[in-house]
Amino acid sequence: MEWTEIELQAQTWSKPRCIILIRTAESSDFEEPYLSEEFLWEYQALVTNMKDSRDVIWRFYNHRASMENYIKESKNGFGADQVSGDDFYANFADFG
Known part of the structure; x- marks a missing residue:
């Protein structure tokens, strides 16, 4: 896991906020290596x-x-x- 943080205040924000950028290495189940390591990270x-x-x-x-x-x-x-309606059972059937 790697991370960095920056502080930013957008024009619409009343105060600055912390932005934390994180990337986590994913494990691979493939026996063949990837062409690019970029596929191994979750951001x-x-x-x-x-x-x-x-x-x-x-x-x-x-x-x-x-x-x-x-x-x-x-x-x-x-x-x-x-x-769609006021009846519980009709809505239940509609969503189910």
Whole structure:
């Protein structure tokens, strides 16, 4: 795992925030080596106003962004934020 951090204040932010850029090496199940090592890294960017150490911040935020993307996809892609009717069982059958 490698990381770096920068402090940035966007025009719309009232105060600066810490941006932590992280890359984690992924293990490979392939016997043949990759042509490029870039395929072996997973990248993350965390934006926070927490003052804790980088390890604490990473453990707190780790993979939460993935869940936010799943929620956004279920709302935008599948209309999970809207129900078609007032009947519980009809909605249950519609989503099930």
